[in-house]
Amino acid sequence: MTVLNPSALYLLLLLGVILFFYLLKGRPRKVIVSSTLFWRRIRRSLPAQRIHWRLPPELLLFLQIALLTLLIMAMAQFLFSRKERKEFMVIVMDTTASMQATDLIPNRLAMAKKRAQEFIEELPENTQLALVQADKRPQLIANFSDERSYLLKGLKALTPADVRGNETAALELASSILPAQTRGRVIFFTDGAFELDIDYLPQNVEFITLNKKNSRNLAITSFELRPRTEDSKRYELLVKVTNFSWQKERFSLRLWLGQNLIFKSELVVSSQEEKEYIHNLEVDKKTILKAEISPYPQDDLILDNTAYALPGFSERLNVLLVSKGNLFLRTALESYPQVNFYQKQIVLPGELSYYDLIIFDNIIPPPLERGNIVCLGVLPPNLSLKEQDPQPNSILTEWEIDHPLLRFVNLENMNVRQSLGIETLPGADILLMSSAGPLMQVWQKGGLRLLFIGFDLYYSDFPLQIGFPVFIFNLLQWFHPQVFDPTYSQIQTGEEFVIFPKAKKEEITIVNPHNEIITIENPKDPLIFSETRIAGVYTIDGKSLFTANLLSAHESNLLSRVTFASTSREVNRQVKNEYSESKLSLSPLLILLSCLLLLVEWYLYHFPRAIGKRRSKSSKRTA
């Protein structure tokens, strides 16, 4: 039994009104007479007038109460389940950055939560509901349950993230958790501020959009920093500002380096126009660079008015080449100013932790447990791999051009005269495959990152290839991106940030832009830090670690691009209609019963004696 319109049950309070009127109804008047002698005779002669045979007023009251109750039940739309069938529905809540827009008061997300709560509360009782949060990485907040409080608790706990959304993934997730062979439904509460590929849109998705058509937003959609080639201390900064409003916007652009204001300008940008500003700056040390725009008046989304970067390299790498001598490697490594180059023929196990990168060139390394290691033509003794006979003239069959180590490295013309015939390391990624087996493998376990190159550089023409110095750079950048990648410390909100701790630590403490402390116990090496939903500067051990910015034109464009949205009421009505189809509505039956009761009441009220006569006859028969 289900009630589609439970609010109608409030009308049951009218029963109190009926009772009240019955209480108001006067009791029989007391009349004092000289004698009741004749009245007694009359009562005997008029059976219907006998008080016990008369229709008692309580019966009329009962009929009226029953009548009203039936009518209210009919209005409440009681449904009788022919066959128990659960309805499944996934509520997807958009919590991306655009939902922080204040064109709706207090903001879009709060309004969406309110609408979603109303929507949930009006749904049929046995609807199984799940809740999915849609932002950069969609996640299931509440699994299917018919317990509304559980879902509403999850809904209430939703907070907006400063991230660009991945709506398609969220809808796919929502669609995928719907049980098979059921007619589920996905309801997406969103502002529609995203580009949706309709071709990949799952079925049974209803959009309920919340936004204003005339919302205003001015955003920093690009904030890029690159070092100048002539001087590593000098940088070129690109700031792109886009006006997503339908009107011309005036704003001021400010650049801060640390606490110093290094640039300020009053600018105007037309509607739907983007403007780029390039600024040169010189940075001695690692400092926070902040770009800030202030529209006049304030726009609807403040989040994308600020962007951060961390220019300036502060670290130098200790790179050890364990070799009897390798000109190619030495020359390549020494060319980087960030590298402190060391060369030895023998390295003790205790010295391993001192170096940021160790390259074993045809010298068997000691047992390795952690560190950044490159093995050229040799295998670490603790990997217990069977070494086969050297393989001559290996022919390269394929290589991973998408792997960061081989990016922009052309190996088409490379020849290997002799290679180690080894099998694939368990769990390793093969970067370069040849007819003699894998020639280049990457293996990571615990704190150990190992690049194994299965041939001697002198037995190949690899050092003579154009790609060799690129490979060395890739190698340095892959092992230590924080030193060699200028964009390493700048991510988009919601992206993962990889941390390479120098030494094994019990815990790592990171402070986010809201000054919330995030402690990670027993961190992996490297640590993939994913709690980057807040835009701003993240610090570790008091030092700036990285910055996270929205920098998304899709997200900053607050205008809805969803053209086929419905309102929550429409969807709710549709759901109820579908739900009603599977149920037997008791309303017609209840209305029919009400009419019958009305008829009975009318008859009894106007012909109360009929009952008396019948009773009289029956009593006579009994006698």
Add this chain to the structure above:
Amino acid sequence: MAKILFDSKFLHQLNSLKLVSKRAKKIFSQGERRGGKAGSGLEFIDYREYQVGDDYRYIDWHLYSRLEQLFVKLFRQEENLTVHLIIDESESMSSGDPSKIDYACQLAAVLGYIALVNLDEVGSSTFSSQLEKTLPPRRGRSQIFNLFHFLEGINTQGKTNFSFCLSEFSRRQRKGGMAVVLSDLFDPKGYEEGLISLRSQGWEVCLLHILQENELRPMERGEVVLIDKETQQRIETIIDEVTCQRYEQELRDFFQKVESFCQHYEINYLRVLTSLPLTSFIFQDLRKRQILK
């Protein structure tokens, strides 16, 4: 307590009235009432031959001188009538405005006054569940005040036990006379036995049935609880036109029954409503029924 207030003009009018008794057993004591038999009165009615033992004083010597036969003068016997006013003082008599008991007391006072003015003996008794108070019959004008005082002291009380009380009365008062019974006859046990008992003791009975207007036709309508004034018995009922018609029919049957009973036992029965002015009842209805003349 009934108030007996009559003005002098009314009393003067009453002086001309006299109670008519046709069947009452009269007391052969000196009285003002002309008897039907010869006796020791003043009014000459006939002669008869002297017989041994006749009083010499009544021999008509003038006739003897002419006829030389002894004749005795016969005079009409002057009889004394005892009028007993029996008043129902049960609770049912207290209803109405004026109440039935007030009306009954005033009527009794009038009848008593008329009787006393005509030198009849007048007594009075009240009853409800039993005989309550009795004013012994006396004659003379001084009895008027006794009677009025007695009537003023009547208070309604108790249930009606009509037959028992009248039977008891007839057992106590054996000398007979005229019994004027003033009652509403609302006794479920009936009235017949009491009246028969009175008649059997030689009482000439005049039954004055006192009712009030709304006892003939109920004024109340709708759902009511009727409470019996005497028994406090409650009856819940709905009074509508049909019920009223049934009630009136029931009442008519009752009246008819009473009338035929009284006719059978030669009882003067007269029904009176308290709404009817007392003078009208006395000078018209009672005279018309030849209870007064």
